[in-house]
Amino acid sequence: MNRFARLSQLLSPLVAVAAAFLVGGLVVTAIGENPFRIYAILFRGAFGSIDAIGLVLFNAVPLIFAGLAVAFAFRAGLFNIGGEGQLYVGAFVCTLAGLALGGLPAVLLIPLLILASAAGGAVWAAVPGLLKARFGVHEVINTIMMNFIAVGLTSYFIINMLREPGQMTPQTSEIALAGHLPRLAGPLSRIGIPLPQANPLNFSLVLALAAVWLAWYILYRTNLGYEIRAVGMNSQAAEYAGINVRRTIVLAMLLSGAFAGLVATNEVMGFRHRFLDNFSSGLGFMGIAVALLGKNTPLGVLLAALLFGVLNTGALEVDIFTDVPRELILVLQAITIILVVVGNEVFARRAAAREGRAAGVPLPATEPSREA
Amino acid sequence: MSERHAVQMRGITKRYPRALANDRVDLDVEEGEIHAIVGENGAGKSTIMKVLYGLTPPDGGEILLWGRELSGHRPADAIREGVGMVHQHFMLVDTLTVAENVVLGAEPVRGCCLFDAAASRERVRQLSSEYGLSLDPDELIENLSVGLEQRVEIVKVLYRGAKILILDEPTGVLTPQEVRELFVILRALRDAGRTIIFITHKLEEVLELADRITVMRDGRVAGVVSAAATTKEELARIMVGRDVLLRVTKEQARLGEPVLQVSRLSAVGRKGSHVLEGIDLEVRSGEVLGVAGVQGNGQTELVEVITGLRKASAGSVTVSGRETTNRSPRQVRDLGVAHIPEDRQARGLVLGFTMAENLVLGRHHREPFSSRGLLSLGDIRTHAERLIEEHDLRPRDPDVDAGHLSGGNQQKLIVAREFDGGPALLVASQPTRGVDIGAIEFVHTSLLKMRDQGAAILLISAELTEIMTLSDRIAVMYGGKIVAEFEGGRVGEEELGVAMTGGAGPTARGSVSSDGAPGSRHATGAR
Ligand SMILES: Nc1ncnc2c1ncn2[C@@H]1O[C@H](COP(=O)(O)OP(=O)(O)OP(=O)(O)O)[C@@H](O)[C@H]1O
Ligand SMILES: [Mg+2]
Numbered sequence: 001m002n003r004f005a006r007l008s009q010l011l012s013p014l015v016a017v018a019a020a021f022l023v024g025g026l027v028v029t030a031i032g033e034n035p036f037r038i039y040a041i042l043f044r045g046a047f048g049s050i051d052a053i054g055l056v057l058f059n060a061v062p063l064i065f066a067g068l069a070v071a072f073a074f075r076a077g078l079f080n081i082g083g084e085g086q087l088y089v090g091a092f093v094c095t096l097a098g099l100a101l102g103g104l105p106a107v108l109l110i111p112l113l114i115l116a117s118a119a120g121g122a123v124w125a126a127v128p129g130l131l132k133a134r135f136g137v138h139e140v141i142n143t144i145m146m147n148f149i150a151v152g153l154t155s156y157f158i159i160n161m162l163r164e165p166g167q168m169t170p171q172t173s174e175i176a177l178a179g180h181l182p183r184l185a186g187p188l189s190r191i192g193i194p195l196p197q198a199n200p201l202n203f204s205l206v207l208a209l210a211a212v213w214l215a216w217y218i219l220y221r222t223n224l225g226y227e228i229r230a231v232g233m234n235s236q237a238a239e240y241a242g243i244n245v246r247r248t249i250v251l252a253m254l255l256s257g258a259f260a261g262l263v264a265t266n267e268v269m270g271f272r273h274r275f276l277d278n279f280s281s282g283l284g285f286m287g288i289a290v291a292l293l294g295k296n297t298p299l300g301v302l303l304a305a306l307l308f309g310v311l312n313t314g315a316l317e318v319d320i321f322t323d324v325p326r327e328l329i330l331v332l333q334a335i336t337i338i339l340v341v342v343g344n345e346v347f348a349r350r351a352a353a354r355e356g357r358a359a360g361v362p363l364p365a366t367e368p369s370r371e372a
Numbered sequence: 373m374s375e376r377h378a379v380q381m382r383g384i385t386k387r388y389p390r391a392l393a394n395d396r397v398d399l400d401v402e403e404g405e406i407h408a409i410v411g412e413n414g415a416g417k418s419t420i421m422k423v424l425y426g427l428t429p430p431d432g433g434e435i436l437l438w439g440r441e442l443s444g445h446r447p448a449d450a451i452r453e454g455v456g457m458v459h460q461h462f463m464l465v466d467t468l469t470v471a472e473n474v475v476l477g478a479e480p481v482r483g484c485c486l487f488d489a490a491a492s493r494e495r496v497r498q499l500s501s502e503y504g505l506s507l508d509p510d511e512l513i514e515n516l517s518v519g520l521e522q523r524v525e526i527v528k529v530l531y532r533g534a535k536i537l538i539l540d541e542p543t544g545v546l547t548p549q550e551v552r553e554l555f556v557i558l559r560a561l562r563d564a565g566r567t568i569i570f571i572t573h574k575l576e577e578v579l580e581l582a583d584r585i586t587v588m589r590d591g592r593v594a595g596v597v598s599a600a601a602t603t604k605e606e607l608a609r610i611m612v613g614r615d616v617l618l619r620v621t622k623e624q625a626r627l628g629e630p631v632l633q634v635s636r637l638s639a640v641g642r643k644g645s646h647v648l649e650g651i652d653l654e655v656r657s658g659e660v661l662g663v664a665g666v667q668g669n670g671q672t673e674l675v676e677v678i679t680g681l682r683k684a685s686a687g688s689v690t691v692s693g694r695e696t697t698n699r700s701p702r703q704v705r706d707l708g709v710a711h712i713p714e715d716r717q718a719r720g721l722v723l724g725f726t727m728a729e730n731l732v733l734g735r736h737h738r739e740p741f742s743s744r745g746l747l748s749l750g751d752i753r754t755h756a757e758r759l760i761e762e763h764d765l766r767p768r769d770p771d772v773d774a775g776h777l778s779g780g781n782q783q784k785l786i787v788a789r790e791f792d793g794g795p796a797l798l799v800a801s802q803p804t805r806g807v808d809i810g811a812i813e814f815v816h817t818s819l820l821k822m823r824d825q826g827a828a829i830l831l832i833s834a835e836l837t838e839i840m841t842l843s844d845r846i847a848v849m850y851g852g853k854i855v856a857e858f859e860g861g862r863v864g865e866e867e868l869g870v871a872m873t874g875g876a877g878p879t880a881r882g883s884v885s886s887d888g889a890p891g892s893r894h895a896t897g898a899r
Contacts, residue, residue: 221749223746223747225747230725234723237721237722237733239701240713240720240734241701243702
């Protein structure tokens with residue numbers, strides 16, 4: 001990739017974000033508010049205090065996992081739309097294990113629950129993976145269907161069988177204390193960062209950063225990653241090279257689902273400590289947007305998730321201190337995504353024209369890149 | 373020939389990040405001439421044509437068509453001024469007819485908005501007979517041979533009013549007979565006043581067809597000569613900068629043990645008919661078996677079955693005494709089978725991978741390129757640097773994406789990879805398609821060296837000279853069967869040509885249905 005293309009890869013999301021804020025500002029003006037005031041409040045809400053920054057990170061963590069799930073599958077040429085279902089199953093399995101294995105010490109229980117979360121997501125993603133590999137059924141249909149099944153089933157079990165005794169809220173009891181991920185407030189204040197004790201930011205942030213590194217490492221440093229990328233870019237050549245395409249597809253889906261399942265480390269192990277029915281409300285789908293904005297690279301996912309964390313956190317403040325409805329933030333996010341996709345296409349075409357080949361890139365990162 | 377210039381390109385410069393593809397190139401093409409562009413792989417031939425057609429904007433220089441400066445650098449601008457490109461990778465819709473394909477995108481209209489099918493057919497028939505293309509407007513594309521598909525592409529360009537036709541390596545995929553027919557068409561076009569620019573690596577073709585020749589080297593014009601006043605040797609010398617052996621010599625084969633044994637092999641195609649029927653073959657260590665045949669007579673399928681990419685319906689394949697029938701491509705590869713596939717972009721390369729990554733494709737899972745599931749980036753890189761050096765791949769940079777290499781360098785990359793590592797059996801399909809004469813010399817000598825070191829080589833080529841120079845024995849395929857076998861060096865091009873068409877006529881595509889019994893009267897030595 002040449003320098004121009006590389007630069008545009010970096011620039012196009014930034015330009016898109018700027019444009020999105022501009023359009024968002026127009027919308028704010030249209031409903032009779034001062035956009036500068038609103039944006040000032042939004043950014044104060046996200047960056048105004050250590051507490052606020054902690055919240056931004058806390059909101060970003062599940063999006064990192066969900067975004068990695070989509071981006072990872074994309075490298076194998078698969079659209080995993082099923083992050084939502086996979087994270088529900090991951091959280092469900094994690095909760096069950098956390099309820100059942102109360103006797104274990106934290107050093108055992110925490111790793112076990114992390115594995116349980118990943119395994120739950122992996123199994124759920126493996127089903128559409130197998131159906132694709134075995135029968136060639138398109139994964140988009142089956143991942144969506146698996147979403148409905150996951151939401152319905154977990155809901156059914158929580159309401160009818162696992163509901164916390166004596167409670168109306170559709171949620172399970174708390175998992176064993178040894179399975180709680182510690183909050184970061186304690187360790188951070190010891191090194192001089194005064195994050196309030198009430199801040200929900202927890203150790204799953206560290207896990208999320210590790211997952212970003214792991215996704216990059218698998219894709220670019222392992223045999224499996226080489227095969228995944230080969231299958232994603234040219235499955236005929238992969239087959240020619242002796243790569244087992246079906247096996248690679250299933251493995252890529254498994255790993256993708258595992259990343260989605262890890263959302264539970266934040267939602268269950270780090271924050272709620274239980275399974276609350278319908279807790280996600282679309283985290284899995286936001287993951288698609290995050291991956292798109294992050295151009296399906298692990299590092300890009302991290303940055304995009306942080307941006308969404310800022311928007312989500314600032315939205316609360318806007319909601320509290322102004323008459324601008326919180327929904328406007330959703331509008332802003334949607335506009336950002338649309339502009340990124342459009343902007344990327346425009347850049348890609350220009351770069352393609354310079355390189356002398358045909359454009360027409362369906363999604364940002366079909367142009368493979370080796371950067372993390 | 374008029375003195376008017378159809379094309380004048382002045383000081384065209386095109387810089388890619390790792391290559392100066394065109395360095396102040398001047399190109400003059402007179403109206404009504406056939407102008408050839410020759411040069412080594414990566415010399416910048418395709419790039420200068422892409423600039424002319426508006427596919428890529430130049431960094432500097434100007435383009436004049438009939439003396440007027442071309443405004444705008446998009447294909448639409450070039451097409452408006454009468455420039456047409458006959459694409460190498462045909463862009464035709466298989467399920468539409470010839471006429472429908474030709475008018476696609478510029479359909480004649482009846483009334484306000486009705487597709488005028490009769491008018492399109494008429495127009496295609498007219499263009500076709502005017503230049504002797506013999507195309508049936510109502511035939512479906514999927515029933516056409518490669519040569520005929522190319523003619524559809526030519527008519528497409530003519531239909532859009534092209535006065536200047538660009539053909540980038542048009543003969544690479546054609547049989548010798550199809551090449552002759554193409555030349556007749558191109559001459560007819562020239563005589564009707566059209567201007568033709570074509571790129572090729574085959575110097576005989578250049579001397580036979582072209583009026584003038586521009587030779588490119590390292591992004592520059594190394595010379596412009598008139599075809600009447602030059603020779604193959606001189607052209608080669610200007611291109612490469614040294615004398616080139618235009619024919620390799622080979623020793624008598626020293627035969628060893630059988631390596632590839634194919635017996636009674638059959639395979640069934642998509643429509644349930646036999647694409648291979650009862651094939652018997654044997655290739656010994658130290659031997660080159662050439663398979664000749666018109667494209668589409670089962671060669672592709674034979675190679676796919678041998679390399680594990682397609683299932684056999686009956687019969688068996690063994691490699692070095694081990695049964696490999698219907699084994700996976702990896703199992704076959706791991707027995708020491710290397711494979712140069714016929715279509716480099718479809719199978720042979722991952723275009724988004726770097727040269728280094730592509731150079732280990734198929735062996736990436738083995739030592740030293742990976743151990744315990746981890747890639748050894750250092751070894752992969754050293755390997756790439758060595759092969760780039762040995763095979764003179766350009767640019768000399770393992771980090772360049774394979775998709776950014778010139779066509780010939782992509783082919784050379786695959787050859788380099790598959791030659792390396794001392795395979796027991798090399799299955800080589802069209803190994804020199806698109807590579808320049810210097811590189812052909814290199815590929816041919818290396819292939820014979822491998823043979824002399826004991827490799828068994830199955831060579832599939834549409835290039836009869838290639839088959840005849842390299843093969844110790846030649847098998848001819850027609851209609852999914854082996855219809856004739858000859859000793860190498862004991863058969864003429866004519867005789868081979870007749871066997872290849874099953875005696876049915878020059879452009880026929882062999883029938884691949886089970887009941888089609890192709891010309892067995894030529895089956896002199898079929899086993
Ligand atoms: N899209 C691209 N990006 C980067 N470099 C390119 C690109 N296309 C071509 N090049 C480089 O430009 C140079 C000239 O390439 P070009 O395709 O014009 O060669 P060519 O003369 O047509 O060779 P061949 O005979 O192999 O087809 C090569 O070094 C090639 O690597
Ligand atoms: Mg070329």
